[in-house]
Amino acid sequence: MNKNTNSVNIMSMPTQEELCIKILEYVQNHSPKLYILTPCFGGVCYVNYVQSMIATLELFHQFGFPIQFEFCKSDSLITRARNNLIAKAMADTEMTHVLFIDNDLMWNPMNILKMILAEKGIVGGIYPLKKYHWSRLVGEDLSKTRSRCADELVVDDQNKIEEWLDKRNQSVLKSYVPDDVMIQSRLLSFNVNHLGNHLEIDDNLAKVRHIPxxxxxxxxxxxxxxxxxxxETKYTDDVGFLTQEENKFAYALFECGVREGHYFSEDWMFCERWIQLGGDIWADVSISLTHTGIEDYRGSYLASLL
Incomplete structure (x- = not known):
């Protein structure tokens, strides 16, 4: 990931009522249908995912917004699983959007609707990696702190936390980022590649190079x-996941590969292909996601930018 010195511009935060009005108008005018696609090898989804899924189904039902979940539970090859899931969704001529959600994420279903209203070719939320960087509390490599007494380290920890909170308090967005979220997000890294050292945000959206x-x-x-x-990426599904009709839409758009001497994962390569066609990749920085591992890594990408 790129390390950037970010410039965060003032964003507009629509109220819940404003969002609801926009969503109802969108559903009426566009007749959308969303497919949520989840690869889950071994057939396992975390409880956080299931709770979010139930909340999403309830919310979309309230707005009269058709939604369907599709899972790929038997393919250990993530690239093929993603490509096959897209093919299955594309076979439904009423489908207007697909949303990949990994089986270890927790989300607010309203954020899905916000992304749809953005009307971008590709847009996503940024979630934290499953690792805390405790050295950020002391501003140095933890392996170099052994010679220092515990009292010194505690003071450093407190000073660093106060520095983060002070910086948050100076932002116009301070009311959107609670103390605990600010601290936790500063200890996490986020899965995104920027275009450069300046991140410009307009209506919560930032143009980036890669999103997961x-x-x-x-x-x-x-x-x-x-x-x-x-x-040239058209293929025939050999694992029996797709029907004959669905197989017409089987293209290997998600592939790993080497670009500019770097090994790209399937999501980075997918983004590169869209950029190659003149498209843009967008991240909604207002979306907070929880990434489940040995614990819940709750991260606000917005807080990490302050």
């Missing part, structure tokens, strides 16, 4: 354009 597929929304028109432009 774990919470990525893709418009149908984006996939159709990529199918046309990367026709």
């Amino acid at each position: 597929t774990g919470f990525m929304l893709i418009q149908r028109s984006t996939i159709e354009k990529m199918h046309e432009s990367f026709a």
